[in-house]
Amino acid sequence: MDVSQTPYAIRRRTEILALVALATVFELVLFVLDSTIPKPVPWIKLGLANIITLALLVCGGWRVALSVHLMRIVIGAIFWGGLFSPFFLLSFSGGIVSFLVMAQAARWIMPALGFLGVSILGALAHNFTQLVLICAALSDRELISFLWPVVTLFSLIYGCFVGFSSFHLCRRVPVFASGRLVSLGWVSNGQASSETDSRL
């Protein structure tokens, strides 16, 4: 019998599909909310959608997290920001770099570094990527040296908030906390996925 057609495999695929779809929707809602709340520094967003990205990275593996993250950026750009405008390039680059940083941090450094740290690293990566790209587009060198403290400060603050929320999301929402998702991709804290398979 073809392994991919076992009831277990089918159920797992369906589970992943439903999870990715729901997570994308929640991220989109958070993304829109993010854009509407007033902020002291207008161009640095709170990054609320990364709450779910981080939770998925830690509890579910990088494949699921990457799918959700990319889909959120693209769909968010289609409906709320120009899909082919310079803004999209900016936020897309920021999103990619921040995901890479968070994924690597979650994989290699994670138990030694908590949710706050990974989230702060992601926020720093995202905001500095955007800053660097804007400075490159404007051919301006002094802008970075003037603006980096603001960017660092707000990345710290927002990153703490997002990390805190993500931690509590993982703790209280059963689909993350139960560890059922752990075998979806590589596991962030080095536990073998065969441990959870037996519970199914």
Add this chain to the structure above:
Amino acid sequence: MQRAFKLPPLFTSLDLLLIFTLGALTVSVYGYRWLNSPPVGQESGLQVMIRLEDEIVGRFALDVDTSFTVTGYLGSVQIEISGGSVHFHNAPCPQKICEKSGPIYSRGSVLVCAPNRLLARIEGPGTSGETRQSLDSVTR
């Protein structure tokens, strides 16, 4: 309930180290800037430099109230200098971040309209040439 999955902690000492070093760095830079900045309004000869991508299109004295329009890649935006501060008005960009960045008044601060590739920065006196009360070229 038997759990095979252990959630990583909220923060660890490494986290706190990261937060503390970055926070201390930021605060020290701000402190240095605050200590070294002259009181607002007492530094004379500040000019506003308007730049469109690569070329400087105008320089204005900060203490002379004026208002003009600069056209960038996306459209034209009104720049107003009044009461020792600069702000953008009627910007053509969708997010209007440049408008929301509010009036700037201290040396080194910038207003950026990114899709327009437009930058307005307050610079010190004598940075290059004399201040002019006109635009060199309103381009594009």
